[in-house]
Amino acid sequence: MTMKLPVRLTPYIKTRYPYNKLKICRRCNYFTVLGESECPVCGKFALQSAEERAASVLRRSFWRSRLIVLFITIVGLVLSGSAMQTALLAIGGTALLALLWTMQGRSNPALLRLELEKLFHREAYTLIAGLANDRETAIAVFHNGDKPLAYEMLREIGALVHTDQLRIEQILLLQSFVLRKDMDLMLEPLLMDHFNPDLVEYIGELAKIRRDLLKENAFRYILLYEAQILKMEHGESILIGVAGAAVRMKRYLTLYPYLVLRYARKLPKDRFLRLYRMIQSNPKSTFGPLYEEVMSVYNERYKWDEDFIQTHNERSQ
Ligand SMILES: [Zn+2]
Known part of the structure; x- marks a missing residue:
């Protein structure tokens, strides 16, 4: 077995949308999620966020339509035959311009999203090529020996590129680290x-250090491949750990009672105690066969255990 590395990982900065971190070069049109201002391809400090790019395209189209209105009004004014016509045209043109201005202001957020979509659509090929290049950069960093940085780079790319290859690379790197509770770890994006x-x-x-990261999708994944997991070297202890994580919330007990039922007997005492307390504090019918199993393990093993007796006394008080 290879030695695991103790590492320090930079916390992951979440953004509202995954593309919020996407940058594009004003010079060479290269897309990246890895740079802040310096373009990794042409080396110019010309990166701007994809949103900025879309906003500037939108601003240009706004100005274009305003100038068209202005131009038509001016032509009208030049060609007008009477003072009345001039006055009407001036009022009409100004009102139209004001209306256009207000409408553009109001619809700005929706139009910006549309412009962004158009940008991704138009530049789909360069976008994919840019992100593929980012991945190669991360792999090169890995080969240079900086595994934590390589992982952090892959994590950034993984927010936009959802391929199993990228997930596996991240998992393999994570598995080469000594994982700690205080690390900014994630699971959902890595599920395959x-x-x-x-x-x-x-x-x-x-399941040992960050039970809170195991949610519905993880439990479903484990249940789906339970038979294969049991064939793994430490398969059963992984399943016991996962069942122990499911004991965290009543919701998981009702959703996956059989996962917990199958491993309840092998749960460490603290997890079983928690399970027992949850079972006890809810009506018997909530958990069905899980209730029977927990009670039978309790009667066999923990009936005279002080921690459990305490739970009983607390409840009867
Ligand atoms: Zn560039």
Whole structure:
């Protein structure tokens, strides 16, 4: 087994939309999620966010339509035959311009989104090429020995590129680190739709240090591949850990009672105590067969255990 590296990871900065971190070069049109201001391809300090690019395109089109209105009004004024006509044209032109201005202001956010969509659509090829290049940069960083930085780069790219290859690369890097509770770890974006033992082992690690990261999708994934996981070297202990994580919330017990039921007997005492307390504090019918199993383990093993007796006393008080 290879030695795991103790590392420090920079916390992941979440944005409202994944594309918020996407930058585009004003000079060479290169897309990247890795640079702040310096373009990784042409080296110029010409990166701007994709949103800024879309906004500037939009601003230009706004000005174009305003100038057209202005131009038509001026032509009208020049050609007008009477003072009355001139006055009407001046009032009409100004009102139209004001109306256009207000409408453009109001519809700005919606139009900006549309412009952004158009930009991604128009530049789909360069966008894909840019992100593929970003990945190669990350892999080169990995080969140079800076694994934490390589992981952080892949994590940024992973926000926009949802391929299993990228997920596996991130998981393999994560699995080469000593994972700690205080690290900014994630699971949801790394879940795949097929069985992957490295992913399962990573989930097993999280079940030990960050149970809160295991949510519905993770439990469903584990349940789907339970048979394969059991064939893995530490498969059963991973499943016990995951069942222990499901004990965290009543909701998970009602959603996945059989996962917990199958491993309840092997749960460490603290997890079983939590399970027992949850079972006890809800009506018997809530959990069905899980209730029976928990009570039978309790009767066999923990009936005279002080911690459990305390729970009982607390409840009868
Ligand atoms: Zn450039």
